[in-house]
Every structure is written in structure tokens, then in C-alpha cells.
Amino acid sequence: MMSIIEKSVLAMVILRVLSGSIEVSAGLLMLKLNNLEKAFYINTLLALVGPTVLIVTTAIALFGLADKIPVARIICLFTGITLILISSHIK
DSSP states (O other): OOOOOOHHHHHHHHHHHHHHHHHHHHHHHHHHHOOHHHHHHHHHHHHHHHHHHHHHHHHHHHHHHTTTSOHHHHHHHHHHHHHHHHHHHOO
């Protein structure tokens, strides 16, 4: 018997599958174009996709769990995400 999938989980799965499809498509496009400048531009655009998906999927999960997670833990999660984003932009 198939269990019912939560709406939040389904939204997170769809976003992750879409994100993965974008990544694979971009890689194939880079390969097809075979041009370093265009590949660099595509890669730069992909740098926006990853963090955006991370933030959106985490927000979906937190809204789904808002009544079950203490405020202090939510603050810690957002702090962790912020640190991940900051560290990915440090040279």
C-alpha cells in the first residue's frame, strides 16, 4: 500500500530534481558549446541556482516543521545556512 506523501516533502523533492536537471543540462550545454568563455558564463549562472535551491528547500522544511521545532533551533539552522553561503563566497 502506498503511503501519502507530505506536500512539503514533495515540493522539496521536485525542487531538488529540477535543480539536478538544470545542473546536468548546463554541463551538457558546456560540452556542446566547447567554449571556455561560454562555459564560464553558464557556470556563473549555476552559482545562483545552488544557494537558491538550498534556501527555498530549507524554508519549505522549516515552515512544515515550524510548530515542532523550537525557535532557538530555527535560528541555529538559519545561522548555519548563512555561514555556508558566506563561506562559499570567500576567496
